[in-house]
Amino acid sequence: MRLVVNRSGFDEETYFTYSYSPLRDEDGTVRGVLDIATETTESVVEGRRLRLLTELSRRLHGARDVEDVGRVAAGLLRLAPDDVAAADVHFLDGDDLLLLATTRAREGVDAVDGALLHTAARGGAPVVVDGSLVCPLRKSGESAAVGVAVLEAGPMRPLDEGFQAFLELLANNLGAALGAAVRRDREVGALRHVAETLQLSMLPGVTGMADVVARYRPKIGGLAVGGDWYDAVRLGAGRTAVVVGDCVGHGLGAAAVMGQLRSALRAFVLDGRTPSDAITSLDAFADELTGAECATVFCGVVDRAAGTLTYSSAGHVPGLLLHPDGGTVWLEGSGDVPLTVPGPGVRSDVTVPFADADTLVLFTDGLVEHPPASIGTGLDALADAVRTIGPGAPLDDLADGLLSRLLPAGGRDDVALVVHRPGR
Template sequence: MRSPWFLRATARGAMGAAVRSVDWAATPLGPPAAWPLPLRAAVELCLGTEFPVLVTWGPELTMIYNDGYREMLGTDKHPGALGSPLAAVWAEVWDAIEPSVREVEAGRPTWVVDQRLVMHRSGFDEETFFTYSYSPLLDVDGQVRGLLDIATESTAQVVERRRVGQLSLLQSRLQAAGPDVGAVVAAAAATLADGPDLTLVGAALGPRGGLRWVHGPADDVDAALVERAARTATVQQAGRLLVVPLPLVAIDDREGLLALRAGALRPVDDQLRTFARLVADAVAGALTGALRHEREVGMLERVSDVLQRAMLEPPVDRPGVATRYVPATRGLAVGGDWYDVADLPGGRAGIVVGDLVGHGLESASRMGQLRSAARALLLRTDAPAPAVDGLDAFARTLPGAEYATVHCGVLDPAAGTYTYTSAGHPPAAVLRTDGTVTWLTGARGTPLTVAREPRPHDVVAVAAGDVVVLCTDGLLERRGSDLRSRLAALERLLVGLVGADPDEIADGVLAGMTPEGSLDDTAVVVHRVEG
C-alpha cells in the first residue's frame, strides 16, 4: 500500500503520475514509506511548484524532478532519468557540473549564471545555457545526503544576445569596409568566420539571371538550391545549409544571395532562419551602398573622360610636344591643374600651366573657365605678361579661383627665345643639349587675385634641341621633402634624359618623381625647340 504522504505529493500533474509509476524499492532510495522526513519535504516542494526543480538523494544522487525540469531533459532522457544517478543521466556535461556538486556535498550552496553546457538530450549534441543554484539537502542528523537544484534554461536569451551582438559587430565592420563590394564581402566573411550560429560559405552577385560567386562557394552549395532561392526570393535549406536572397535595392537589376552554414550545436529553427535573414539584410544594405558608389564612380569616370579630352588634350598637333596629366582623386580624371599649348603666329607656341586649389568636378569646372580665358587672352595679347594680367582680372570674378598659380610663356624658335611670366607657380626648366639645366626663376609674382600691379616678364635664350619643361606642384610636393631637394631631384632626372624625345622625358619625369602615383593633381608639359 502506498504511503499517504507519497500519494498526496504525487497527486497532481504529469510528473506526479510519472513519479508514482517508478518502482522506488528497486532504487537506492527504497520504498517512499521509508524515506526520511527531509527527503519527503524536498519531494513535496519539488512536485508542488511549477518552477523547474530537481531533487537528488543518496550516494548516487538519485534523481526526482517535476514538470518544469522535465522540459530540460529534451526528448531522450525522460522518463529514464527518474530514479537514475545524476552522473549517469548527465554524463556528457558531468565534467562541467561536478565542481558545483562537490561544493554542495561540502555543505556550500552554489549559484551559476548562464553556464554553457553541450548536452545530448534530443538525439544530437546541442549547445545550451543554464542558470541554476545547487543547495545541500541535510538528513535529520545534519549530514548532507543530497542536493536541491532550482534551475532555469537561459539558452534562448543567451543565444539571442549573442546574435544581436554579432549583428552589431557585422554592421560596424560593414560600415568600416566603405563603398567597395569586395571589402564588404570580405568584412562579412571575416565577421561570420566559424561563427557558433552562422558561417558565410558563399556570396553571389550579378545581373538578374546571371549570378556569379564573389566569395566561395563551399563544395556542397547545390546549384539547384541557388537557382530556386534566386527565382523565388525565399530562403532555401538543405540540411544545415541556408541559401538566403539579398534584398538589394534596385540597382541596374542586380540580385545577390548568401550561402550560410548553421553551427553544428544549434538547431536550424525559425529563430536561426530569422537571424540569417537579418544577416542578409545587413549585407544587402552595405552592398547596395557599394553598388551605388560603383555606379556613381563609373558615371564620374565617363564624365571625366569627356572633360579630360575637352580640357587637357593639346588642341593642335604641334611637333615636339608631350603632355601628361595624373589626377589626385581616384575615379576622376581631372581636377584643379591644367595645361594648354596654343599655336601663335610666326611658328611660335603659347604654353600655359596652372594649378587651381581643390579637386573634383567643381575644381574641374573652374579650371576649364580659367584655361579657356588664358587661351583667349594669350591669342589676343600675343605676350605672356599681359595675358596673365587679364587672367588676374577674370579670376577675381570667378568664385573659387582665388590664389590659383600660373606659368605662361611664349616659345619663339625662329628668334631663339622663350618669354615667360609666373604667378606664384613652380619654376620651369630648360634642358640644354649639353646636359645642363637652366631654371626659369625670373619674372616671379604672386598667385592670381593677389597682385594689382602689371606682371613682369623675362626672356631666356633657347636653341634647337633644347627642351622646355613645365609642371604643377603635384610633381614637386612630397611629405618629408622640401622644395629645394625636390627641384634638385628633378634636375638630376632631366640631366639623365638629355637627348630623349619629349614623350620619353615626360614619362621619365613622372616615373622618377612620383613612383607610387601622385598625391596631388600633376600636369607636365614638355616642348622641344625645333630647328
C-alpha cells in the same frame, strides 16, 4: 554561464544562470544548499545575434563600393564563428558569379554545388544544404538577385527555424548593401563619364603642334576631374606660349574654374601681352571669379627667332629646362604669389636662352608631391628622370616616361604635363 551539453545527439552551446540559497535547520545551522538553475540559452543567443546584425548593418552602411561590401562582411563574420562558421559572398556580374569574399581559410573550396548557386542567383528561394543556408542577395524592394550568400551555421546550435531566420536576415543586410553599392558604382560611373567628357573638352589635345606634347592624368578615385590644366598657343613669328595651371580642389566646380582661367589666359597671351602682364590680367580676372582663390600658373613664351624663353610664375612649381647635353636648369626667379593673393610688388618676367634643341618641361605639383616625401624630393626625382630618359627621346616617350616613373599607383592628385622642343 556557458555549458556545452549533449542532449540532442551533438555538442550544444547552452547558457544557464544559477541561484544558490543555504538550507538551514531549526537552530540556523546550514545543512545544505538549494541550487536553482534557469536556462537562458535563447535570450543569450538572440542578444548576440541581434548585436551581430546591428553591427553588420552599421559597418555596411559605410561601404564605398562592391569590393568594400565584401571586405566588411568577411571581416565581421569571421569574428562570429558561433553563429556563422563560414561565409561566402558571391557577386552576380552579368551571368557570372564571382566570389567577392569568404571567411574560409582557403579560397577555391566550394561549399555547395555551383548549379545550386546559379539557381539562387536566378531568384530561387533560400535553401539549407548540409548545414549551410544558400540565399539569393537582393536589393531592397527588388526581386532580382545581385549575388548569392552561402552561410554555414555555427555547429553548436540546432539549425532550427529561428537560426535560419537569423541567417536570412544576415543575407538581407548583405543584399541591401550590395545592391546599394551596385547602384552607387553605376551612378559614379555615369558622373565620371560626364566629368571626363568635360575635362577633355576643356583640355583638348595639342594636335597639329608636333613640337608640343601634353598629358593629363586624373586623380585615382571619385570623379575623374580636377583643376589642373595646360595650354599651348601659336603666337605668330615663331613664338609659342606654353602654360600649366592648378586650381584648388577637385570635382566639377574646380574644373569649371579651370576652364574659365584657361580661356582668359589664352586670350591675354594672344593679345600680345608678356607672361607677367598676362598673369597680372588673369589675377584681376580671378579676383571676380569664385573658386579661383590661390590658383597657380606658369606661363612661358618661346621665341625661336630670338632664341629665348620668357616666363613668369604665379606661385607655381618651377618648370625644368633640359639641354641637349643632358644638363637641366630649374626655371626659378619669378616665384610670385598665387592668383588673388596680395603680393609685395608687380609681377615680373625672366628671360633665358632657349635653343631649338632645348626641351621645356612644365607640370603641376601632382607629379612631384607625394607625401610623406617632401616636394623637394619629388623635384629631384623629376630632374633625374628627365636626364635618364634623355634629351634625344621623342617628346611622347619623354612625357609617358615621366608619368610612368613618377606617378604612384594610387595618385591622390591630378596631373598636367607639357613638354615642348621647338626643333624636335
